[in-house]
Structure formats: C-alpha cells, structure tokens
Amino acid sequence: MLRTVFTLPTVMQLTQFTDLGLRVLMYLSYQEREQPVTIAEIAERFAISRNHLMKVVHAMAQQGWLATTRGKGGGLALAMPADQYRLGQVIRQLEQITVLIDCAQPPCALRGQCRLKGVLDEALAAFFTVLDRYTLADVVAQPTGQAIAILHRLGSAGLPPAGNS
C-alpha cells in the first residue's frame, strides 16, 4: 500500500548467516545415519556457499553447540540433545542483537529521556520470549523431521557412500 518512488529499506530480517545456522542444527538433528555429516554435504543439500557455511559452523562450534572433528571421517554433530537448543538463545547469539535502535550512534538529542527505547526493548524481549518457548526438538517435529530425513536419504542415493576409489 505504501507507494513511494524509491524503495523503502527492509532491514529487519535474519541474516542468511543466522538462517544457515538454524538449518545446520535442523539437518544435524537427524541422527540415523552411518557417515558423519560434513560441511560440504550441508552446503550441497541447501545449495549454499560452502565458505559462508564454514563460518557459521565455526561460530556455532565455538559456542559449544556443535562437535566438529577434523580429518578423514570427520564432520559435524550436535553437541547436545535437540531439546537443549532454545531458539531464542541461538538466534540471539547468531544475530548478535542488542538493541533495535542505537541512541548513541548518531547521538540522539533525546537520549536518556526517551520512552521509545523502553518500548522497543520490551517488544524485542517479547520476541525472544516466544522464541525461547521452542527448542530445536520442536521445530524438527513432524512434518519437518520427515522432510529432513528425506533430505538425508536423497544424499546417500546421489552420493557414493565414502569415496568411489
């Protein structure tokens, strides 16, 4: 409805970085398989940049969320049971959100006496309160779990099990 000549900015979205982080957790929640999951595999399944994914995995490993092992036969795995990952905490960390507006960046004349900030903080808190009511286990319940399982099996069909030498 808002008709403007120029395009309005649209920033309040999760970055692809966070998006990938969530997908990695979801993909790893499927445990019924022999071969370990590798970064290359996830990148292929979701058709995303392997390098970007590497950074996401690295950040999550540093958080203690992922167990990574190098070398041949290495790969990724969840470091905890799926119901231990609270979505709010995951997103908050990956997105590095602190405030919706920064009253100090270009110093606002109303800083310190502005009720707007309080309202925005309250709204953001409500946002994360909802997210924290859910865990990774919740989002990979059916039918999502089934879709993830299919994604895994698609892989083992299309790829050689370990190496076709």
Added chain:
Amino acid sequence: MLRTVFTLPTVMQLTQFTDLGLRVLMYLSYQEREQPVTIAEIAERFAISRNHLMKVVHAMAQQGWLATTRGKGGGLALAMPADQYRLGQVIRQLEQITVLIDCAQPPCALRGQCRLKGVLDEALAAFFTVLDRYTLADVVAQPTGQAIAILHRLGSAGLPPAGNS
C-alpha cells in the same frame, strides 16, 4: 562471549529510515509553537541528512500520517492526534517487514514443511503486539515530552524567528 575471528553480521535493527520516521513524529507532537516545523529544522535538530529526512517525510505523508504544505510558511504537522499512531503499525510500514526469513529466496529444501517459519512468524507477531499497545502519545509522555519541548525551544533561541532581514 561469542569469539570469532571475523565479525558476526548484525542486521536485525531498525533502519535509520525508520528511526528518523519515529523521531519526526515525536518532534511534531509538540504543538505549542507559532512557526511551522520544516524538514530543514528537524534535520538540524537531530543532526541528520536533510535529503534522507525528506524521503522519510515523503513516505509518511503518503501514508496520511503527516500534513505537508509547500511554499513560504509551509512545513509539517501531524495529520492525527498523537494517540492515533500505533507504534507497531508505524514501524511495520516504515520497515516493510513481512517475514524474518524468506523460504523461497534461495529456495529451501524444507519449504512448506518447516515448523521454523511458524515459530518465527509467531515471535514477530508478539513483537508487533507489544508495539501496538503503545501510541505516539505514550512515547512522548514525560519525561520525553519535556525533552522534546526543550529541543524546540533551543531552536527558537538559536535561530531567528523568521528571517533577520
């Protein structure tokens, strides 16, 4: 705590565009003055780009939120009483938010069967529900209203009333 070599993305913030929009509304909520408020004045008070502010004002005027008059003696004014501006609606329009993740942009393999989207939508709804509990009148209550009044008076002291010819 999240220690990474590179810097994590930090996107989920309001744009300066939206930020300015809110400040304009707050500034205009002060009605006890003779001269009309101009874009140039607001830009000066908040030390921001006059041109960028122009776009914000324009977008809000098209929404019917601002009454603008051109020409000498022109300026801006709120088009409605302050308690008619719901913060959620204002921010939603200025920020153009629809979804936190776009399952289709790089088409996600789980699209259509993913519980994550539902959770994020619910959280975003909670966010705006809080914001919609507040109006412009709420955020310009004391002490904010006082700070805004001072901003206005600072101006009339520092600037000649109409032109020092």
Added chain:
DNA sequence: CCAATAGATGAATTATAAATGCATCTTCAA
C-alpha cells in the same frame, strides 16, 4: 508579477557490511 521559500521527485553516488571466493594451514585417520 516576482522572488524567496518549502516540499517533491528522480538520478547518481557513496558507504557499509553481508556474502562469497581463494589460498593456506592444521588435524586426523586409513
């Protein structure tokens, strides 16, 4: 009527940072 003022509009440019790509290193197991 004219000049000054104020918003309207569009194009072009700049700045910022997310996303991507590349090169190299480290680790581990067969």
Added chain:
DNA sequence: TTGAAGATGCATTTATAATTCATCTATTGG
C-alpha cells in the same frame, strides 16, 4: 604419508542503505 576434513585469514564481490546533487512544483509575501 597421503588424502580428507575443518580452521583461518584475506581479498573480492554484491546488495542496499544512506547521501548528495539537480531540478521541479507549489505557495506566500512584497
């Protein structure tokens, strides 16, 4: 000891918010 996997850092590309510039339109006062 070789190949496979993640780790790390840097450079590049891309997207877009922010800014600037130029010009146009509308309104008022002299």
